[in-house]
Amino acid sequence: MAKTKFFRVAVEGATTDGRVIERDWIDQMAAGYNPETYTARINCEHLRGFSPDKPFNAYGSIVAVKAEDFALQLDGKSQTRRALYAQFDVNDQLVEINRAGQKLFSSVEIAPNFAATGKAGLVGLAVTDNPASLGTEMLAFSAAKPMIDGFKSKPDSLISASVEFAFELEQAEPDAATGAFAAMKTFFERFTTSTPAPATPVAPAPAGTPPATPPANDNFAQLAEGIRLLGAGVTALSTKLDTDVGVLRTELGTLKTQLGSTEQPGGTRPPATGAEASKYATDC
Incomplete structure (x- = not known):
């Protein structure tokens, strides 16, 4: 597993079922998220598989979240929006998918009344390819909302519009x-690699001067x-x-124990004990 740096996963505003993520919800999710209390898991397209096999296995967990303001460019104007930033602990499978240019967007699942606290809580996150596939296109049909509701862990949860992200892993x-x-x-x-210093010319010693003692080796330390x-x-x-x-x-040692207690394939014939003497004996 590899931890990512923090990146934006949700923004106050529209959701895929027509509701709005309130600014206070962003702050409540950031303040109240604790993986030891509830760990929000990462899945594909909000589909929770029962098998550990791909593609609908879990891809990792959210280990930390925080809330920050950022400038959103909309209709040529800059708007200040509250955003939720998350740090993931992801498996190699999700890293490879993201680097291949697939599932480039994130969509969070929010419980407006998390654990009956009266505050919003982060309960899951999905990776998706197309923000519109869970947003505008589905909302254009009356049958779309039941499809989205089927993806939720609880009926009153919200699924946010998707936000593009890219992995930037922390250095191990x-x-x-x-x-x-x-x-x-x-x-x-x-x-x-060091460059030797240029030699300094030494003046010849006067005649009759005893030779100087050679300097001690200063490389010992x-x-x-x-x-x-x-x-x-x-x-x-x-x-x-x-x-x-x-x-x-x-x-x-564990493998040897398992092999020793495992019955070998194929049937085994019981050892022959010979015929019963009393059954086949004759009276001569």
């Missing part, structure tokens, strides 16, 4: 081993630092390997 933090070896690389590059970084990198790598090997051992 390197593990300890990677960070240690990167620091070592930077350290040793100082010895290979730098060498010690390099050795320390090398040791830290080896330690971090060893710890990571121990952890990975431990996980593999656990998984292998």
Whole structure:
């Protein structure tokens, strides 16, 4: 899973079923959203599948939201609107879909009376291709609203008009081993990329002057630092390997246990015990 940066997912104004997202609702959703209380999940076109298989599986979760004003250009004029911004924790499937130019818009699902609090709450979000497909075109037909209602988690929920978005993933933090070896690389590059200072001419010593004592090697501290970084990198790598090997051992042990308790395919014939002597014996 990968976290995105915050981007706009909803704006005060029209919804797909003709109602309006109020400005206060944006602020209430931002102030009251807590994934530990209720996690809004991401789906495709507001369709919640029962199977983990695509295309109607869940694509991730909303981990945080906030409200901000932004300038909307409408009819050649700038209008200040309240907007909801969200941060996603998405799976690789949604990242690939978005990068392929598919499902470029978001549409949030809002509960106007979330958990009987009297305040609006964010209960879901869908990715969609065409903002008009859940907006103007459907509202033009009397049969359209029941179609939208069928997508909702609750009948009184609202589905917003879609807003275009693009993923910008946060940079993942390197593990300890990677960070240690990167620091070592930077350290040793100082010895290979530095430009030597030009030599300063030295005046010849007067006759009879004893030779000067050669200067002590002043690279010892730098060498010690390099050795320390090398040791830290080896330690971090060893710890990571121990952890990975431990996980593999656990998984292998579980697999062996499962295979040992699984009946092999095909029927098995019971061992032959021979004929019953009393049944086939003759009286001579």
